[in-house]
Amino acid sequence: MWLRLIKRLVLVGALLLVSLGATTWWAINQSQHVPEFYERAITAPPPENVAASSEQLEAEMQQLQTDATTVGQWQASFAAEQINAWLMEQLPKRFPQLKTRGLQEPRIVIEDGILKAAARFQDNRFDAVLSCEISVQLTDQPNRLAVTVGKIRAGALPLPLSQFQDKLQRLTAPTDLNLQWESRDGETVALIDVPDQYPGQVDQAIVIESIELADQQLTVAGSTGDTDSFAFQPQGAVYRIAAVEEKSDPDFQFPILNVHNELSAGSAESD
Numbered sequence: 589m590w591l592r593l594i595k596r597l598v599l600v601g602a603l604l605l606v607s608l609g610a611t612t613w614w615a616i617n618q619s620q621h622v623p624e625f626y627e628r629a630i631t632a633p634p635p636e637n638v639a640a641s642s643e644q645l646e647a648e649m650q651q652l653q654t655d656a657t658t659v660g661q662w663q664a665s666f667a668a669e670q671i672n673a674w675l676m677e678q679l680p681k682r683f684p685q686l687k688t689r690g691l692q693e694p695r696i697v698i699e700d701g702i703l704k705a706a707a708r709f710q711d712n713r714f715d716a717v718l719s720c721e722i723s724v725q726l727t728d729q730p731n732r733l734a735v736t737v738g739k740i741r742a743g744a745l746p747l748p749l750s751q752f753q754d755k756l757q758r759l760t761a762p763t764d765l766n767l768q769w770e771s772r773d774g775e776t777v778a779l780i781d782v783p784d785q786y787p788g789q790v791d792q793a794i795v796i797e798s799i800e801l802a803d804q805q806l807t808v809a810g811s812t813g814d815t816d817s818f819a820f821q822p823q824g825a826v827y828r829i830a831a832v833e834e835k836s837d838p839d840f841q842f843p844i845l846n847v848h849n850e851l852s853a854g855s856a857e858s859d
Contacts, residue, residue: 621744623719626706629672629695641673656794656812663809668698671806690714698804716742724799726822727829731782731796734827736775749776770830779829798823 635641648664655662675694680687694707706719721739740747753769756778760767766781784793796810797820809823 620716622717623704623706623741625697625699625704626695626717626719629697629706630693634676635669635673638673638677641670642677645670645674646678652808656810657792659792659813661809661811663807665805665807668696668804668806671696698801698806701801703801703806716745718742718747724801725825725827726796726799727779727827728822729829730820731784731794732829733780733782733796733799734770734829735778735780737778738775772830777827795820797821800824 645666648666648670652662652664655664672695675696679694690709690711692708692710694705696706697704701723703722703724704719705722706717708717709715719739719741720737723736723738725734725736727734737749740749740752753776757767760780764781764783766779768779770777770779782796784795792812792814794810794812796808798807798809800807
């Protein structure tokens with residue numbers, strides 16, 4: 589009887605080892621997969637002058653900051669090519685610790701309302717392309733964005749978002765982003781606050797009215813003005829926050845702003 593039991597235990601152990609070996613081989617094989625969009629981004633010819641393209645992106649972001657602190661409507665677009673140039677030229681300089689931790693060749697692609705991001709991570713224990721997809725919607729609360737993070741993968745191997753939630757919460761804790769998580773229809777959404785006031789502003793608020801991810805560009809538009817005079821009117825698809833949906837008043841509105849063209853014209857005339 590004991591001999592038979594030992595034989596069965598040995599057989600079970602052998603089968604477990606074979607199963608573990610097959611699973612490990614499958615996981616390693618899956619982790620070596622390179623996403624098609626990342627392959628395209630890596631093999632795409634870079635701008636003729638990477639440094640100049642990176643500087644242009646920073647100049648346009650500075651211009652957006654200037655425009656957004658002036659009463660009126662504003663809009664800015666940032667090309668994926670410029671962002672990738674910045675990732676190539678500036679990211680290693682400003683965040684050298686990322687490279688020492690194994691991050692290599694980060695790239696993004698923007699298409700069909702989704703920003704796809706990927707980078708290779710490589711050290712003496714790990715070598716794989718990590719990727720994810722991000723979509724952004726305005727919510728029915730001013731300057732609160734709904735960010736959906738999906739398809740997090742190491743190669744082709746899916747990774748759970750829950751593995752990163754606590755770390756993201758800690759990273760954003762010292763900021764004004766007020767990160768919160770909400771689950772709906774099987775998706776986990778990050779709710780993020782964008783500050784509506786900047787140093788030097790007096791009784792003026794900045795509100796984001798549209799965000800678009802399309803045609804290899806990120807486009808953001810909004811208005812700046814007196815919060816007591818204008819109503820928040822977001823453009824495009826709007827994500828309704830659960831806490832707001834529970835309000836008894838269906839006509840509830842947020843008293844932020846929607847600066848009209850005449851305000852911009854009046855500001856221009858006064859200049």
